[in-house]
Amino acid sequence: MQETVRVELGARAYDVKIGPGLLARAGEEIAPLLRRPRVAVLTDETVAALHLDALRAGLEAAGIAMTALALPAGEATKSWPHFERAVEWLLAQKIERNDIVVALGGGVIGDLAGFAAAVLRRGVRFVQIPTSLLAQVDSSVGGKTGINAPQGKNLIGAFHQPSLVLADTDVLSSLTPRDLLAGYGEVVKYGLLGDATFFEWLERNGPALATGDMAARVRAVTRSVQMKADIVARDETEQGDRALLNLGHTFCHALEAATGYSDRLLHGEGVAIGCGLAFELSARLGLCAQEDPSRVRAHLAAMGMKVDLRDIPGELPDTAALMALMAQDKKVVDGTLRFILARGIGSAFVTADVPQDAVRAVLDDARAG
Ligand code: GLY
Numbered sequence: 001m002q003e004t005v006r007v008e009l010g011a012r013a014y015d016v017k018i019g020p021g022l023l024a025r026a027g028e029e030i031a032p033l034l035r036r037p038r039v040a041v042l043t044d045e046t047v048a049a050l051h052l053d054a055l056r057a058g059l060e061a062a063g064i065a066m067t068a069l070a071l072p073a074g075e076a077t078k079s080w081p082h083f084e085r086a087v088e089w090l091l092a093q094k095i096e097r098n099d100i101v102v103a104l105g106g107g108v109i110g111d112l113a114g115f116a117a118a119v120l121r122r123g124v125r126f127v128q129i130p131t132s133l134l135a136q137v138d139s140s141v142g143g144k145t146g147i148n149a150p151q152g153k154n155l156i157g158a159f160h161q162p163s164l165v166l167a168d169t170d171v172l173s174s175l176t177p178r179d180l181l182a183g184y185g186e187v188v189k190y191g192l193l194g195d196a197t198f199f200e201w202l203e204r205n206g207p208a209l210a211t212g213d214m215a216a217r218v219r220a221v222t223r224s225v226q227m228k229a230d231i232v233a234r235d236e237t238e239q240g241d242r243a244l245l246n247l248g249h250t251f252c253h254a255l256e257a258a259t260g261y262s263d264r265l266l267h268g269e270g271v272a273i274g275c276g277l278a279f280e281l282s283a284r285l286g287l288c289a290q291e292d293p294s295r296v297r298a299h300l301a302a303m304g305m306k307v308d309l310r311d312i313p314g315e316l317p318d319t320a321a322l323m324a325l326m327a328q329d330k331k332v333v334d335g336t337l338r339f340i341l342a343r344g345i346g347s348a349f350v351t352a353d354v355p356q357d358a359v360r361a362v363l364d365d366a367r368a369g
Pocket of ligand 1: 138139141142144242246
């Protein structure tokens with residue numbers, strides 16, 4: 001049941017392998033990249049307790065020794081102090097220019113370890129072993145690495161492509177249902193932005209995927225990664241098309257900021273709600289059919305996901321404050337906010353031409369529920 005997606009980036013091309021049992025086969029997959037049989041693994045304490053022994057055994061089976069540093073789990077780890085600790089630890093492990101750093105974990109670890117690899121000795125290679133659904137379908141692929149600054153998320157970083165990604169779909173069963181569904185928000189995003197047939201498939205197969213159907217999980221991760229790989233190959237550094245991957249994210253980032261990047265709203269939950277709002281905005285602007293936003297919302301609801309602003313626990317700021325938060329989005333270019341809107345399910349596009357009144361009306365209605 002193993003699939004391989006190639007990210008076509010010339011001299012920096014690499015494979016994303018997807019399927020069950022990849023942790024056990026990690027040694028044979030990584031061995032061809034190594035000059036000497038040892039790797040340094042960066043992970044977090046939660047993932048280490050669940051999966052580090054399996055990775056160690058998988059590496060040992062191919063004669064590869066492993067040394068590991070487990071950082072605290074959580075977004076706060078994507079910061080200078082933990083980054084400094086990781087880089088100093090890699091130097092103390094005498095990781096050389098030709099060695100490999102392995103990132104075992106979700107998006108936080110993948111982003112931090114990738115950035116550490118980008119700057120260590122002016123750049124060493126790294127392998128992503130993503131353990132969350134969100135990391136498997138999004139953050140482990142495409143080479144965006146970095147940490148957060150006090151001024152905002154992901155403001156310090158580098159493009160540094162991994163040399164290999166191993167997405168073991170067995171590890172998804174160790175996720176809480178909430179974390180799995182949050183990652184599913186990014187999966188739905190791919191169907192909505194560029195593949196209506198995939199969205200239809202998700203409408204039929206999403207519930208089985210959520211309850212553990214391995215074939216459905218492999219297929220959903222594979223299709224998501226294929227779509228991301230195609231977009232990244234066209235526009236590695238986000239000069240154009242790569243912004244499509246931010247469907248739902250302008251609303252999402254405002255909602256995440258409004259909820260203090262807390263447990264009240266996980267990133268993937270915000271993406272799902274944001275996709276619904278982006279379709280609502282597109283319908284109001286006459287770009288897509290009136291039925292499209294309802295269909296998006298119906299699928300999210302059928303999956304038991306957050307759909308509306310009222311599904312976010314606690315008070316939210318008013319519409320003006322949410323719009324002010326949207327104006328701080330990273331996609332602001334020359335003072336103009338770019339939105340990802342849609343001409344229908346599977347047909348997203350990037351535009352700067354969005355009347356503020358329409359955005360205000362969508363948020364007002366969403367707040368009223
Ligand atoms: N997560 C969006 C991107 O990789 O461009």
